[in-house]
Amino acid sequence: xxxxxxxxxxxxxxxxxxxxxxxxFSWAYARRHGGTxxxxxxxxxxxxxxxxxxxxxxxxxxxxxxxxDEGPFYQMQRMERYKEVIAQMLAAGTAYHCYTSKxxxxxxxxxxxxxxxxxxxxxxxxxxAGKTLPPVPAGVAPVVRFKNPLDGVVAWDDQxxxxxxxxxxxxxxxxxxxxxxxxxxxxxxxxxxxxMGITHVIRGDDHVNNTPRQINxxxxxxxxxxxxxxxxxxxxDDGQKLSKRHGAVSVMQYDEDGYLPEAVLNYLxxxxxxxxxxxxxxxxxxxxWFDLDHITASAAQFNTEKLNxxxxxxxxxxxxxRLAGEVERRLAAQNVAxxxxxxxxxxxxxxxxxxxxxxxxxxxxxPFYVVPMPSDDVRTQHLTPAALTALGALxxxxxxxxxxxxxxxxxxxQTAAEQGLKMPQVAIPLRVALLGxxxxxxxxxxxxxxxxxxxxxxxxxxxxAG
RNA sequence: GUCCCUAUCGUCUAGAGGCCUAGGACAAUACCCUUUCACGGUAUGAACCGGGGUUCGAAUCCCCGUGGGGACGCCA
Numbered sequence: 001x002x003x004x005x006x007x008x009x010x011x012x013x014x015x016x017x018x019x020x021x022x023x024x025f026s027w028a029y030a031r032r033h034g035g036t037x038x039x040x041x042x043x044x045x046x047x048x049x050x051x052x053x054x055x056x057x058x059x060x061x062x063x064x065x066x067x068x069d070e071g072p073f074y075q076m077q078r079m080e081r082y083k084e085v086i087a088q089m090l091a092a093g094t095a096y097h098c099y100t101s102k103x104x105x106x107x108x109x110x111x112x113x114x115x116x117x118x119x120x121x122x123x124x125x126x127x128x129a130g131k132t133l134p135p136v137p138a139g140v141a142p143v144v145r146f147k148n149p150l151d152g153v154v155a156w157d158d159q160x161x162x163x164x165x166x167x168x169x170x171x172x173x174x175x176x177x178x179x180x181x182x183x184x185x186x187x188x189x190x191x192x193x194x195x196m197g198i199t200h201v202i203r204g205d206d207h208v209n210n211t212p213r214q215i216n217x218x219x220x221x222x223x224x225x226x227x228x229x230x231x232x233x234x235x236x237d238d239g240q241k242l243s244k245r246h247g248a249v250s251v252m253q254y255d256e257d258g259y260l261p262e263a264v265l266n267y268l269x270x271x272x273x274x275x276x277x278x279x280x281x282x283x284x285x286x287x288x289w290f291d292l293d294h295i296t297a298s299a300a301q302f303n304t305e306k307l308n309x310x311x312x313x314x315x316x317x318x319x320x321x322r323l324a325g326e327v328e329r330r331l332a333a334q335n336v337a338x339x340x341x342x343x344x345x346x347x348x349x350x351x352x353x354x355x356x357x358x359x360x361x362x363x364x365x366x367p368f369y370v371v372p373m374p375s376d377d378v379r380t381q382h383l384t385p386a387a388l389t390a391l392g393a394l395x396x397x398x399x400x401x402x403x404x405x406x407x408x409x410x411x412x413x414q415t416a417a418e419q420g421l422k423m424p425q426v427a428i429p430l431r432v433a434l435l436g437x438x439x440x441x442x443x444x445x446x447x448x449x450x451x452x453x454x455x456x457x458x459x460x461x462x463x464x465a466g
Numbered sequence: 467g468u469c470c471c472u473a474u475c476g477u478c479u480a481g482a483g484g485c486c487u488a489g490g491a492c493a494a495u496a497c498c499c500u501u502u503c504a505c506g507g508u509a510u511g512a513a514c515c516g517g518g519g520u521u522c523g524a525a526u527c528c529c530c531g532u533g534g535g536g537a538c539g540c541c542a
Binding site (some may be wrong): 008009010012016042043044045047048049062102105109112113115116118119120121143158161164165166170171172174175176177178179180185186188205206207208209210212230232233235237239241243267271272273274276277278279280294296297298299300301302303305306307308309310312316351353354381409412413416422423424426427428431437438439440441442443444 | 467468469470471472473477478479480489490491492493497500501502503504505506508534535537538540541542
């Protein structure tokens with residue numbers, strides 16, 4: 001059996017972190033088994049679905065590198081098929097028309113709630129042998145209800161949560177088509193999963209309660225019931241449920257915040273799934289390891305600090321040329337021109353071990369391209385008369401010495417010794433003079449990358465100002 | 467209210483009856499490295515929700531509580 005999985009978001013907003021993880025696991029499972037990963041857009045909620053949201057979901061998946069093999073399929077384009085199946089079920093007697101109005105339903109629900117009962121349809125229009133149905137009211141467009149079994153249990157072996165059983169008495173005859181003939185969610189999902197030959201349904205555990213209904217419909221249609229794996233939800237950093245109002249952000253926001261997709265992917269993979277003590281792994285490795293057995297059944301809290309750590313890790317590994325591209329994008333947004341400055345990839349390489357994200361990297365690199373203005377505090381603290389004297393002496397040597405870090409280090413050390421100063425007493429003022437900050441990577445490496453010409457210009461400016 | 471799911475360090479997790487004196491990672495703390503700040507390295511502290519069973523033996527199995535989450539729509 002070839003594995004076929006699907007990711008089926010409804011396009012009512014961006015792709016958030018929970019959806020991304022669901023997509024990742026579905027994708028990984030298909031890849032792991034040489035199967036097919038399908039993207040299906042569940043857009044039957046016409047009022048809330050938008051093309052922008054569809055695009056946002058596709059963009060998010062693309063950024064993460066989760067490519068689908070089939071689709072995207074749109075449910076709105078499959079209406080004829082759903083109606084066809086409904087007609088078949090009506091004919092077969094596994095579904096029936098119900099003329100109960102919304103008002104009557106509301107009244108029924110209120111009555112049941114008053115009696116502290118679980119609200120459910122009472123089956124008044126359900127045809128049974130020997131039962132007389134109420135007279136059909138004029139002018140009412142009936143809904144179609146599924147004829148759910150009255151007794152027995154629906155059970156499945158959830159690949160994450162283990163065996164789950166529901167008594168059919170807990171389920172009522174749910175609506176599969178509205179008064180206007182449009183099919184409802186639980187029905188569309190069933191027909192789609194069936195038609196698309198989905199073998200493994202990997203989705204959020206908010207769907208656990210839908211599963212017995214879907215299984216019953218599948219059975220009524222004579223369809224094979226797929227395997228189900230219900231993933232628990234991801235909680236926010238504060239332990240609270242993620243919602244549009246609270247904490248849920250688009251995966252694209254992570255791009256904007258300077259995260260690398262491989263870091264987000266690695267983090268997400270490890271959130272709710274484990275492979276022994278392994279923490280850091282590439283997607284290739286993940287796909288080889290991924291299975292449904294090691295998915296955690298309970299909800300997981302998002303931890304930005306761990307994501308940050310992973311991001312810093314992948315930043316250290318990243319190709320400087322790639323980092324240069326990312327940083328350039330960010331500097332351009334701040335109208336920082338790179339022309340006339342040192343080679344960006346080299347500067348990025350100097351700083352990639354020290355940054356947590358690409359925005360920090362961009363900030364760190366910034367003074368290499370825009371002559372910095374140290375604050376008065378920094379100036380008075382570090383550019384003391386003694387320091388300026390030393391910088392003056394150093395400037396003369398820098399005009400002529402060799403220009404590699406290996407050569408520059410000794411020059412600075414020697415100057416410090418000649419001035420009767422310790423290394424930091426020269427190196428720090430030099431940092432301030434060149435970059436406007438008392439901290440930087442190894443000063444000799446900074447000099448090498450900045451280049452003799454720019455170093456001398458900046459030193460002269462500092463010396464004449466001081 | 468009813469039904470369903472769930473419960474190991476602050477957080478993510480390992481753990482499938484003896485390998486558990488409960489392991490790893492992030493975070494925290496300390497120290498080391500160092501030319502500053504980082505990075506890095508080393509070390510330390512930190513958990514089996516409670517109560518009953520089952521068993522020679524339970525973090526692991528069962529039951530009952532409690533906490534957390536979800537569902538009960540002509541939403542998806």
